[in-house]
Amino acid sequence: MSRRVLVVDDEKGIREALQQVLEFEEIEVQTCPSGGEALRLYAEFRPHLVFLDVKMQGMDGLETLRKLRELDAHAQVVMISGHGTIQTAVEATQLGAYDFLEKPLDTDRILLTLRNALQHLDLESENVRLKAEVHAHYEIVGSSKAVKQVIERIEKVAPTAARVLITGENGTGKELVARAIHALSPRGQGPFVEVNCAAIPSELIESELFGHMKGSFTGAFADRAGKFELADGGTLFLDEVGDMSLSAQAKVLRALEEGVISRVGSGKTLEVDVRVIAATNKDLKAEIAAGRFRDDLLYRLNVVPIEVPPLRSRRGDIPQLIEHFVEQLTRRGGLPAKPFDREAVQRLAAHDWPGNIRELRNAVERLLILAPGPVATVADVERLAGMTPGEGGRGTGTADLAGAPWARAATFEQFKQAAEQAYLLAKLKENDWNVSETARTLEMPRSNLYKKIERYGLAREG
Secondary structure, eight states, X not given: OOXXXXXXXXXXXXXXXXXXXXXXTTOEEEEESSHHHHHHHHHHHOOSEEEEESSOSSSOHHHHHHHHHHHOTTOOEEEEESSOOHHHHHHHHHTTOSEEEESSOOHHHHHXXXXXXXXXXXXXXXXXXXXXXXXXXXXXXXOSHHHHHHHHHHHHHTTSOOOXXXXXXXXXXXXXXHHHHHHTSTTTTSOEEEEETTTSOTXXXXXXXXXXXXXXXXXXXXXXXXXXXXXXXXXXXXXXXXXXXXXXXXXXXXXXXXXXXXXXXXXXOEEOOOEEEEEESSOHHHHHHTXXXXXXXXXXXXXXXXXXXXXXXXXXXXXXXXXXXXXXXXXXXXXXXXXXXXXXXXXXXXXXXXXXXXXXXXXXXXXXXXXXXXXXXXXXXXXXXXXXXXXXXXXXXXXXXXXXXXXGOSSHHHHHHHHHHHHHHHHHHHTTTOHHHHHHHHTOOHHHHHHXXXXXXXXXXX
16 A cells, blocks of 8 residues: 655755655655645645644644644544644644654654554554454344334433443343443443353352452462453443342342452452443343342343343344345455345245344345355255244244144154254254253253263264
C-alpha cells in the first residue's frame, strides 16, 4: 500500500530536504508552506502522516495541529521546530501530536520516527479491524419481534450497573447477549471474563472463581488469581450458573453483597469492582425448591431478566441467520462461497432446531463443506442435515406418529427402548453431542450415558 506524507514548513529548504528523504523511502509526498494550505491539502490528499513546523507565519503549527485534529481525530502528526521548548512539546502532545522533532533534522531520526508512526497507524487499523470482526462474530442477528425485544432490553440495561440474568435453552445465544451488554456498557473497554460453571468440577469451581494460594490444596503449586480478580473493572459472565455448587454460591453471594473476595487458602480479603451477568438453561425456581440453588443468590442475580427465545419461536429469522453464517464462514473460515436456494432455506426454516442457533450454524457449515454443487439445494439439506422430506417442524400429526419407530414396537419393552433411544438422540443433538453436558442435563452418570450410546449405536450425523 502506498504511504502518503504531507510536509508543512515555511522554509523551502526544509520542505525539499524532507521530500527527498521520504521519496527515497518510496513515500508519496506533498508539501506546502502554511497552515491554511495544509488544511485544504489534508482533506484532498488524506495523508497517513504529517510533518508540521511549529513556527510559521500566519497560522502557527500548534493552531494548525488543533484544526487538523478537529478535521480528523485520528490524524498522525509529528511536530518539527528550530526553537523547541519543553512547554511547546507538552502542548503539542496534549493536542494529539505523535512526536516532536528539533531542527536541524537528522535523517536517521526522521526515518525512525516515520517507521514508528506508520507502525502505530497499522496497529490502530488492525485493532479497529479486529474489533469489527469480534463485533460481527458476536452480532445478534434477526428482525423478529422476539429478537427486537431482546435488543431493546439490552440497550436499556447496558448503560446501568444492574446485574442481569439471561435465561434460555442451550444454543440460543445467551453469551451473545452478555457480550452485547458488556460492549454497550461503561465497562466496555474493560475485561470480559467468562466462566462456564457446568464445565468445571464442583471441587474446583471456588478456585476458578476466587483464586487460590500455593499449597492450599493438592495441585496448588503457585498462587493464582481467580476470575473475579481478572474481571476487575469489567464484566464477569457466569454461564450455566444453575450448575454451581452451593458452597461456591455462598461465596459468590458474599462477593456481590460486599464487593470483596478471598482466595482459597487465604484469610485476606480483596476488593473487586465487577459487574456480574449470569445465564442458565435451568428453571432456577425449581432448583431452589429442590435445594440445589440459593434463593438469596437468585434475587441478587436476577435484577433485570432477559429471556432469549428458542429458534423455533422465531423461524422468520432463519433465512437471515443462514445468510449471516454463510458470509461469516466464507470470509473467516475459508470455506467456498455457496448460496442456498429458496427451497433449501424453506426446509431449514421449517425444522424445529432443538440445538437452536448453534445447531443451525453447524448445519450451514456442513452444507458449505459437503454439498457437491455450486448451490446448496433442498436435496442437500435432506441428505446432509438429516431432514426428511416434508418435515414441517410445527407439531406431530397422526401420520407422523404412525411412522415413528416406537409405534411399530411389537412389545411394551421394545416401545420403551425405542422411545429412550429417540429421547437420548434428541438430547445429544440439543447439546451438540457434548456427552458430559447431556449427562448433567439428564442428571445421569456419564458412564451410564456412554453405555446407552454404545447399546443403541448412537452417532452424530454427517
